[in-house]
Structures are given as C-alpha cells and as structure tokens.
Amino acid sequence: MANTIKFELVTPDRSVVSEDVEYVGAPGVNGEFGVLPNHIPFLSALGVGSLYFKTGGRRSYVFVAGGFAEISPDKVTVLAEVAEKAEEIDVERARKARERAEKRLQQAQDRVEYARARAALVRAMQRVTTRETASQSR
Incomplete structure (x- = not known):
C-alpha cells in the first residue's frame, strides 16, 4: 500500500x-x-x-x-x-466583502438578490475561516 x-x-x-x-x-x-x-x-x-x-x-x-x-x-x-x-487570502478584503454582503442581505428585494448576497456572505466568511485555521495550525 x-x-x-x-x-x-x-x-x-x-x-x-x-x-x-x-x-x-x-x-x-x-x-x-x-x-x-x-x-x-x-x-x-x-x-x-x-x-x-x-x-x-x-x-x-x-x-x-x-x-x-x-x-x-x-x-x-x-x-x-x-x-x-x-x-494568498487577503483577510481585510474578505472582511470588507462580508460587510458588503451583510448590507446587501438587509436590502434584498427578492429571493434572487437574497440568495446572491447570502452566497457572497458565506464565501467571505469561509475565506477568513480558512486563513485563520491555517494560521492556527502552524
């Protein structure tokens, strides 16, 4: 093996x-x-x-x-x-993307806008999590 x-x-x-x-x-x-x-x-x-x-x-x-x-x-x-x-992840950029996504969630007029904002929020949060997890494991 x-x-x-x-x-x-x-x-x-x-x-x-x-x-x-x-x-x-x-x-x-x-x-x-x-x-x-x-x-x-x-x-x-x-x-x-x-x-x-x-x-x-x-x-x-x-x-x-x-x-x-x-x-x-x-x-x-x-x-x-x-x-x-x-x-390679720019944490500050990801945090700003998270803030923008949170604002878009609050202002969403329909399901499509809400779904897009939610997906952007998840991506931004996961980028930060990936970077932090990598930093802690070293």
Whole structure:
C-alpha cells in the first residue's frame, strides 16, 4: 500500500496544487469527505469551505468554492471554480466583502438578490475561516 496519493487542484485560470500527499479533506455539497491512498473511486460536487491536505504530517489549507472532485485509488483531482491558498487570502478584503454582503442581505428585494448576497456572505466568511485555521495550525 502506497503512503501517498497524487493531488491535483486546478481552476479555470491556473494550477493551484500538484503534489503527492498523504490525505485530502474537502467540503462536499453533502458534507466534508476525506481521501487516503487506495480510496474507492467516486465523484463529488464541492461546496464552499476549506479544503486541506497533509504532506509530511503538515496540513495545508485552500479555500474552495464550487466545482467537482474526482477520486480514484491513486489520484484526487479537484476542478474548482474558485481556489485560493490560505496564504494568498487577503483577510481585510474578505472582511470588507462580508460587510458588503451583510448590507446587501438587509436590502434584498427578492429571493434572487437574497440568495446572491447570502452566497457572497458565506464565501467571505469561509475565506477568513480558512486563513485563520491555517494560521492556527502552524
């Protein structure tokens, strides 16, 4: 049994991660899932939240929003709509986005505006959470 699995994380713009890892934990739309080497194959839609992976016993965090993960026994491929490594997240920008989203929620005139504002709020909050979690784990 191999101790690592190939992990690829890409967005439409770039390759974010490409390395051999010991574990991948990701936010699926139906809850978080974890993958070790030799995992049974499956496909999952991604939610919004923190994805993390372990290399050399150390966790690395990435904010993801939307997309899909394909798991095979020797590879995890994540195609994300948005992905930012924790160290790339601008916390001040995310906090301002959160404030704007909260104002939009209060002013929403219909369900569509409300849903968009709510989604923006969740993304902003999860960006901050990802950055803070990564900082605490070091």
